[in-house]
Amino acid sequence: MLELTGLTAGYHGGTVLHGLDLSVPAGAVHAVVGHNGAGKSTLVHTVAGLIRPGAGTVRLDGQDVTGWPPHRIARAGIGLVPQGRRVFAGLTVAEHLRLSYRPPRRGDTTRPSVWTPARVLELLPRLGERRSHRGSALSGGEQQMLALARALLGSPRVLLLDEPTEGLAPVLVRQVHELVATLADEGIAVLLVSPSPVLAAECARTLTVLTSGRATLRLDGARVRADAAELNAALELAPAAGREGTGG
Template sequence: MLELSGLTAGYHGGTVLHGLDLTVRPGTVHAVVGHNGAGKTTLVHTVAGLLRPSAGTVVLDGVALTGRRAHRVARAGVGLVPQGRRVFAGLSVAEHLRLSYRPPKDRDRKGRGEAWTPERVLELLPRLAERLGNKGSELSGGEQQMLALARALLGTPRVLLLDEPTEGLAPVLVRQIHELIRTLAGEGIASLLVSPSATLAVECADDVTVLTSGRAAARLDGDAVRTDPEPLHAALALTPAA
């Protein structure tokens, strides 16, 4: 379980996140939604170790990750799927997978289940198996997103951080990505998904947090929101757009 308590962070002396509390349970998808500038990417970067918090804690399965460097956070079981995919244009799919795969040591495997290998990833993402020889620049947006997800899985994470994973994708690809995220939840992986689109994010969410100006404006149950989205829309209506 990923637990954030009193998390405060920002840039160049300014504060973006203000004492945020948030929990992502194993095998669930927690969607964080809000307008641009609400602090969603700052949240992801802080949890991933790319940004050091000024206050608060980040704890994964009882282990404190607060202030650790990004590679140590990843080794502890946090996988990052960054905004914009960030695949290498000149590397093939096979080269991406080979460079990303680091077999976890036995001491790091506790609580992670079966290790993710390139072969297992390609079973989950068969389209990538068809494109092994293609370079990153030759992939469609959806294929690049699948490759970004594959890279994160090869660290055998307990938690996935997904920063706007469906940005710029066609509706049919959005559904495919959400189905993949739900499949991974069935494997016991917790996912923290951030998105400016509440409609898209809640499609696969178990829990929903509305973020405004770096604070939790509302905490909602995913099933309840899908049945009655009005509380979500009301919370977003109170959130100033950037």
């Protein structure tokens, strides 16, 4: 479904990602973990078209989408839930949903499933209870659910989640990961970046450790769930860098 080959990208002439290879099949969750500054946000921003890669390719179902602008990437079937949620403070939940909904084109059979506002509210009933509330009046967990709903309304084939549990209480973290697993069951390929390797392993088929923009370890999720020692050791040895988003 999503395949990255030799992906290199960075900011202002500097390189953050160094020849990264990574793939996410349909119906699977691939978690990328690493310290702040490892390149996790750079990775999802490059796939989403927010950063133009310096080298390498991004393929969606075999189609080369490398360097496409963000709106074309989204229309091709790649949805992004950004770090920090970024909902509109002045819009209600209902307005967010209405503006985000993208009905399928006639004859479009490429998307694994079509998400409508009604279907999103079935999955996220709390948003239904808050339909008339503005973004600024929502809790952090509710804002995260709204950001996820907004991405789903594009009926993506690939969903990019940039630290979706940041700042949430543990009970909400587990709810988010349960939702991620549900979406994979719907046939969506999910690329999840997270600073919490053990929690990410709960829903991931595959985990990749990113160290200074390079994939330094790849593990089967079931193996990590049985014993996280190898993953934890790799992260302890990995050097911490600067703040994510300013260089990685």
